[in-house]
Amino acid sequence: MNKFRLLPIALTALVLGSCSSEDVMDNGGQGPVAQGEKGYVSFAINLPTTPSTRANDVFDDGAAYEYNVNDATLLIFNGNSEDDAKFYGAYNLTLGNAELEGDVDDNITTTHKAIASFVKPSGNVYALVIVNKGDVLTGSEKDGWQLNDANLTSGTTSFNDFRTVAQTLGVSRLASTTGKGNFFMTNAPLYTQPGNSANPTINGTGKAVTLTEIPSASIYPTQSEAESKPATSIYVERAVAKVTVKAEAGKESGTVGTGTVGTGTISYELSGWTLDITNKQSYIVRNVKDASWWGYKADGSNDYRFVGFAEVSNDDLYRTYWAYDPNYGTYNSSAFNMLQGTTPTSLTDVGDNAYCLENTFNVANQNQNQTTRVIVAATLKGGEDFCILNNDKTTLYSKDNAVKAIKEEYLKNSTVVAALKNPETGLKDGSDNVIGEGDLTVTFSHGETEMTEQQFLNGGTNALGGDLTVAKIQINDGGASKFKGGNIPTVLTPGGEGNADIIAAVNNGKKVSYYKGGVAYYPVMIRHFDEDQTPWTAEGKTESYPDTDGKAEANWLGRYGVLRNNWYEINVTGIKSIGSADVPDVDGTPDDPLESWISVEINVLSWAKRTQNVDL
Numbered sequence: 001m002n003k004f005r006l007l008p009i010a011l012t013a014l015v016l017g018s019c020s021s022e023d024v025m026d027n028g029g030q031g032p033v034a035q036g037e038k039g040y041v042s043f044a045i046n047l048p049t050t051p052s053t054r055a056n057d058v059f060d061d062g063a064a065y066e067y068n069v070n071d072a073t074l075l076i077f078n079g080n081s082e083d084d085a086k087f088y089g090a091y092n093l094t095l096g097n098a099e100l101e102g103d104v105d106d107n108i109t110t111t112h113k114a115i116a117s118f119v120k121p122s123g124n125v126y127a128l129v130i131v132n133k134g135d136v137l138t139g140s141e142k143d144g145w146q147l148n149d150a151n152l153t154s155g156t157t158s159f160n161d162f163r164t165v166a167q168t169l170g171v172s173r174l175a176s177t178t179g180k181g182n183f184f185m186t187n188a189p190l191y192t193q194p195g196n197s198a199n200p201t202i203n204g205t206g207k208a209v210t211l212t213e214i215p216s217a218s219i220y221p222t223q224s225e226a227e228s229k230p231a232t233s234i235y236v237e238r239a240v241a242k243v244t245v246k247a248e249a250g251k252e253s254g255t256v257g258t259g260t261v262g263t264g265t266i267s268y269e270l271s272g273w274t275l276d277i278t279n280k281q282s283y284i285v286r287n288v289k290d291a292s293w294w295g296y297k298a299d300g301s302n303d304y305r306f307v308g309f310a311e312v313s314n315d316d317l318y319r320t321y322w323a324y325d326p327n328y329g330t331y332n333s334s335a336f337n338m339l340q341g342t343t344p345t346s347l348t349d350v351g352d353n354a355y356c357l358e359n360t361f362n363v364a365n366q367n368q369n370q371t372t373r374v375i376v377a378a379t380l381k382g383g384e385d386f387c388i389l390n391n392d393k394t395t396l397y398s399k400d401n402a403v404k405a406i407k408e409e410y411l412k413n414s415t416v417v418a419a420l421k422n423p424e425t426g427l428k429d430g431s432d433n434v435i436g437e438g439d440l441t442v443t444f445s446h447g448e449t450e451m452t453e454q455q456f457l458n459g460g461t462n463a464l465g466g467d468l469t470v471a472k473i474q475i476n477d478g479g480a481s482k483f484k485g486g487n488i489p490t491v492l493t494p495g496g497e498g499n500a501d502i503i504a505a506v507n508n509g510k511k512v513s514y515y516k517g518g519v520a521y522y523p524v525m526i527r528h529f530d531e532d533q534t535p536w537t538a539e540g541k542t543e544s545y546p547d548t549d550g551k552a553e554a555n556w557l558g559r560y561g562v563l564r565n566n567w568y569e570i571n572v573t574g575i576k577s578i579g580s581a582d583v584p585d586v587d588g589t590p591d592d593p594l595e596s597w598i599s600v601e602i603n604v605l606s607w608a609k610r611t612q613n614v615d616l
Contacts, residue, residue, distance in 0.1 A: 065181025195307025272347025439479030465516025466582030
């Protein structure tokens with residue numbers, strides 16, 4: 001496994017000037033930086049990565065373009081504490097030439113030099129750095145600054161606005177892999193005590209910090225002195241999560257399950273994947289304000305999972321592994337990008353990456369309709385079209401035979417039989433006057449779109465794969481001539497009184513799933529914490545996450561979800577059954593239902609990297 005190390009961006013010699021006699025700064029024995037004098041501060045801005053053997057603290061370099069630094073902006077806040085800090089000003093940092101150290105496949109460490117100046121505000125001074133701002137942060141020192149089109153007002157805009165005001169942000173604005181790459185980054189919330197086997201909240205000494213306080217002792221009267229002294233470190237993280245779907249060696253293709261369906265074998269080949277149920281909104285900075293989960297540990301686990309154990313550099317700070325998102329404790333389907341009931345228009349290649357906004361929730365909302373998932377596509381039977389009926393995956397039908405089965409279902413319907421035999425309006429006498437399959441035409445629907453029988457049989461772009469509904473069954477002109485008076489009875493005419501009941505009965509008796517091009521889809525909900533950290537079993541449960549003794553959150557919070565700057569790797573180990581003909585619908589079923597047809601094994605690694613093995 002690659003080691004994931006620190007990415008320092010040394011932004012040195014930030015010029016400070018004091019604005020009142022109360023703001024005199026001790027410069028470490030060289031005389032205070034007094035009002036009206038310039039002060040210099042050296043910064044190191046780091047992407048927090050360090051090797052460790054702990055599940056949460058396993059890191060991976062990723063790709064060089066994910067580390068690229070195109071620009072950096074320093075935002076200064078002032079106040080008595082992080083919670084009440086107000087925006088003071090923003091300063092573009094001029095970056096020098098990057099110095100790339102080490103092998104990009106193992107260790108990406110980039111250093112930049114930069115200089116900026118501002119007048120020191122009153123109170124404590126805090127720093128927030130935005131790297132690769134794109135069009136999220138716009139403006140200038142002269143014209144003012146806007147954050148996602150909202151004005152940043154000095155003395156008014158608070159740091160809490162950065163971490164608690166939801167922002168509608170397309171993932172393409174935060175993560176671009178084109179060119180050298182452009183990934184939006186901001187300060188990472190870190191904890192002052194380690195987790196893992198130790199409770200980080202013990203004795204009340206641990207706390208989460210996001211802003212970096214600039215100590216007075218780190219402000220120097222000359223640029224050269226600032227450059228020669230240790231830098232004040234700021235740790236940044238990417239604002240998106242990363243997902244990769246891979247196949248275990250030799251499992252890119254094979255046979256489904258035991259390889260038999262009826263009397264035949266079913267081959268498969270993984271053809272791609274896509275993300276589903278992804279968030280539309282996020283916070284600019286990862287939000288851990290007033291979080292109470294730091295000391296949580298599940299029954300049966302020895303891991304205080306929300307805080308890492310590996311120290312970040314030598315600053316007595318530790319990585320954190322959860323956050324609030326804008327819809328953390330609520331559900332609104334419009335908050336998510338959802339594919340359910342459709343077939344994806346494009347797929348990501350197996351082995352390639354995709355990015356998404358973080359999506360977290362409390363245990364009460366740890367449900368399938370709120371959980372980001374991957375949809376894995378596999379091509380079965382060499383790409384040959386086929387159908388199944390009533391979700392019976394032991395028998396496969398050609399499209400012709402599926403249509404035949406639907407017409408048989410229609411013709412045996414009691415209302416249809418009665419209408420055909422009606423002595424006044426039914427079929428004429430004589431053996432030739434029989435309604436058969438050739439006298440019927442079926443129209444299907446998929447969502448809002450209808451598809452004729454011929455379009456279905458011919459395939460091509462007009463054929464809609466997925467779970468189909470019979471929209472109508474029509475008796476053609478040749479069949480109409482077999483009725484007394486030459487008129488089809490009203491109940492057998494689409495739109496006629498009672499006809500809808502017949503169609504509903506046909507749909508109830510024969511549910512058609514059309515696997516266009518032989519493609520089947522497999523949903524896999526993304527796990528965050530692993531089974532060792534959040535052990536769960538259906539045994540003895542009448543509900544998925546019982547809140548016995550108020551411990552549901554401690555036991556299962558974070559079991560599912562995606563967190564920014566975490567890399568989720570889904571490893572397909574095989575396919576054991578035929579999947580869905582389109583992206584399966586989701587509802588409020590818990591992520592761990594008491595009954596499940598798919599087995600998922602998740603092992604946590606950590607960009608922070610997390611690996612999940614799945615047998616589809």
